[in-house]
Amino acid sequence: MALFEACHNYYEHLVYEHIHETLMDSGKRHDPQFLEDVACVALNQLPARYVREDVDTGFFLSEGELERMEILVNDAVQHAVETVRGHPLGPHADAESAS
Numbered sequence: 145m146a147l148f149e150a151c152h153n154y155y156e157h158l159v160y161e162h163i164h165e166t167l168m169d170s171g172k173r174h175d176p177q178f179l180e181d182v183a184c185v186a187l188n189q190l191p192a193r194y195v196r197e198d199v200d201t202g203f204f205l206s207e208g209e210l211e212r213m214e215i216l217v218n219d220a221v222q223h224a225v226e227t228v229r230g231h232p233l234g235p236h237a238d239a240e241s242a243s
Contacts, residue, residue, distance in 0.1 A: 162221050
């Protein structure tokens with residue numbers, strides 16, 4: 145493994161998991177590019193929290209901090225869905241709102 149390859153933003157996992165649970169498992173089909181756009185917009189709203197191992201982060205955070213992070217992720221993903229669907233120049237504005 146290359147040096148620094150394990151370093152990543154902890155919020156990435158949380159955002160991807162939240163999108164999977166709320167959008168992909170909803171039974172409604174979503175364009176993969178729409179989901180990626182939602183992930184990018186959501187991640188850009190969140191603070192960076194770089195870690196080497198996800199397990200380490202869970203160990204060092206309090207229950208209150210983890211709950212706050214989950215709330216931030218939920219809010220960021222909801223806002224991102226609205227932003228991506230509502231962007232007048234976005235390729236998903238019509239397709240996603242119609243489905």
